[in-house]
Amino acid sequence: MIFNFKEKKINSINADFEIILIQDKKLEKYTQSQELFKLSNYKGEGVCIDMQNKILYSELKSLEYEDIRFAFASAYKALKKLEIQSIKTKSVIGKCVVNSFNALIQGFIFGAYEFDKYKKEKTSSRLENIYISQEEINNKTYNLEEAYVGINYGKIFSNACDFAKNIVNEIPQVYTPTKMAEDAINLSKNNPKISCQIYEKDFLEKEKMQAFLAVNRASIHPPKLIHLSYKPQNAKIKVIFVGKGLTYDSGGLSLKPADYMLTMKSDKSGGAAAMAIVKGASELNLDIEVHSIIGATENMIGGNAYKPDDVLISREGVSIEVRNTDAEGRLVLADCLSLAQDLKPDLLIDLATLTGACVVGLGEYTSAIMGNNEDLQDEFYKISKKSGDLTTILHFNPHLKELIKSNIADVSNTSSSRYGGAITAGLFLNSFIREEYKDKWLHLDIAGPAYLEKAWGYHSFGATGAGVRMCLSYLLYLSRNKK
C-alpha cells in the first residue's frame, strides 16, 4: 500500500473513490447521496457505498484513535472488493497529530490484512494508492511535519504487526522452531541494523537450561533459542524482550482436550511479537538498545516426554516440580529470563500466551500487565492505552504466592488452586527474577487477544499482533522522556 500525503484540498486530488467520514450521524450536507441514504436506510452508522458518486461513507464514532482506526479499516474492507486502484480521504486529527496519523495508517493496513496463503481464491485487492489530503474533516490546522512523522510511524507499527501476524498464522506443520530461527536470521539479513544469533540444543545443555529442554524433549524438532538485537551507537538504555515461542502446544502428557488444542499454533505469539518489536524499533531508529530472546520449541507427547512429577533444575538454579506439562510456557520463559538478566537490562519485558485463566478473567480482547513495580506498570498501562492494544494491570499478592509452593522443589509449575491462574503464572516467573531486576521487569500475558477465532473491531480472523504496538509505543515514550 502506498500512502501519499497531499498538501492540498481534497477536491484537487484525483482518485477512483473518496472516503467521507460521518460524525455524529450528520448526513445533511452530503446532498449528492440523499436519495441513496433514504433507499438504503443509511442513518450514519457503519459504511455505505455510493457507486454513482464514487463515495464511501464510513462512520467515525469519535476522535479517539481507536475509532479512527476502525473507521478507515471498515472503509478499506468495504472498498477492497471493488475494481479500483486509488482512494482519497481528508485527514482526521484527534488529541495528538502524530498519533492520529499513525492511527489512520493502521486502519488501512489492518483493514487490508488477510492470511489467504492456503486459499485457491485470493481476495488480493488492486487498491494500493491512498491519498491523504491535508484538509482536515473539522477544518483544524496542524503542523504538517507531524503528519509525516505520524504516517511513518503508522507504516512501521502496522508492518511490524503484519510481520508478527504472518508468523502466528502459519501452520504448525510448516512453522517449526527451525523456521522461526530462519525468519529471525532473514530479519537480520534484510536489516543491517539488526543482528541475530541462534543457539542450538548443545548451547541449552551447556547453559543447564533443563526447564526449556524438558519441554522440547518429546518433539522431533530441535529447540532454538533466538537472540535478536538492535544496538544503536547512541543508546541511552537497554530493553530486553523475552518471548514465548511455542510453535505448537499440545499440552504434552497432560494432553489438552481436542477443542482446546485447536489454535495452539498461536502459542508462538509472544515470540513473534518480540521479533516484530526489534524490527519496529530499528525502523524507528530509536536511541535505545533493544534485544529479543525467544525460546522456540514444541510441547509434544512421546516416550521421552517430560512428566508430571518430574523435578527440573532451571538455569537460575531454582528447582521446579512439574505438576502439569501443559504449564510449559513458564518453564521455557524461566530459562530465557535467566539468560536475559545476564545481559544486564535496564528494563526486562516478557510476552507470552501464558494462561487460559487470563482469557477467562479478562476476556478475549485484553492483555494483562504484571510485575513488582507499580509505577512502571501504571506508566506502561497509560502508554499502551493509546496504542490500540487493550491492557489491564493484575496485581500480585502474598496469598497467591503461597499457591505455587511445592512439597518437593523450590516452586511448583501449577497453582494448588483453580482460581487466579494468570497471576500465579506471573508469580511463578517472578521466582526467576533476581532481586536487582525485580523492579525492572514486566510480564505481559497476551493469551486473550493474540489469536481470534472470530474477527472483531478492525482485526480479521486469526493473529492480531497483540503486544507489538503497546511495546513499540512504550519504547517511543522512553526514547522521548528518559534522557
Ligand code: BES
Ligand atoms: N498456551 C497455554 C495458554 C493458552 C490458553 C493460551 C488459551 C491461549 C489460549 C498454556 O501453555 C497453558 O496451557 N496453560 C495452562 C496452565 C495450567 C495447566 C496451569 C492453562 O492455562 O490451562
Ligand code: ZN
Ligand atoms: Zn500449555
Ligand code: ZN
Ligand atoms: Zn502454552
